[in-house]
Amino acid sequence: MTDAHHWRLPNLLSAFRLVAAPVLFLLALQGHREPFLWLLAAAFFTDAIDGTLARLTGQASRFGAMLDSWGDVAVYTAVAASMLLLWPELVRQEYLAFSAVVASFILPAVAGLVRFRRFTSYHTRLVKLAVVATAAGLFLLLLGVAAWPFRAAAVLAVLAALEEVAITLVLDRERSNVGGLWEVLRERRRDGPPA
Template structure:
């Protein structure tokens, strides 16, 4: 049986790392709306680092759980939109130039989210390998954009992997009748793993 989401007494370190991301949302919102780019980027960097660390820690300690996957997914749902919103505020010229490709990715994300909500009654939390790689590439591109400027090759690589990741998640929602966490990916599902 899965652990209750808000039973704080049974939280492990990786759960608290995900909770940090949830608690950071008001600060992210404040720094974004007040156009404080450096504090915003620092808070976002810590949030994204804890996102990576919670999963690594759970796997390393062999303490992966449905609750941990849900906390991580909720953290993603609340943190990732700030990355896009920050582009509207801090990098509007980039958005104008890349609107089509970014719209495709965001559209696929919302289609997958809606399909998952329809099918399972809640967001998916597959955490596929492709999704993890796309997260790392998009995060690397995002911070490079702010620190060094537009890096075309990294952008197109990150977008290609992210779009493939969203398509894979759409297919997984279609194939899996029940919501599952920590699915390696479509290849492994089809192999019976």
């Protein structure tokens, strides 16, 4: 695949998050809550549509899956640090939920690095659901609407992380865009153990 193919719209949307992450952190350092929320909404939106757009247009690729994962890591890291700067009291109040969400991003990444020496990019259905729930719950929390959606999303994020770690332990090589643990186990049963 040529470099021009790497930079089609779905991958540009993923790359946007790589650029947005340091800007989010700078906005947090300067105490700009409203611009931070707008940029975060844009980052979450690109995360929601880049993979779907890639599949619908036939532009899904391993490069795109990895770029998407790197964009996610960058944004979630910036958000975790920024929350401590912009909403420290809220982080203290919801410490368990925030810790669970942060752990849900760190543990699968560490498992992938240890097992395959790279970040995994499974994009399971459960991870996609957890990301949407976490984004919605975070906004409801930050806007003062309710805390319970974020708490529920934290539980879902932990379940998604556990599934990702289990997939990492089951696979004999790293793969992108895995539907879920059951699909991996079914394929393994069908294909037999690795030679």
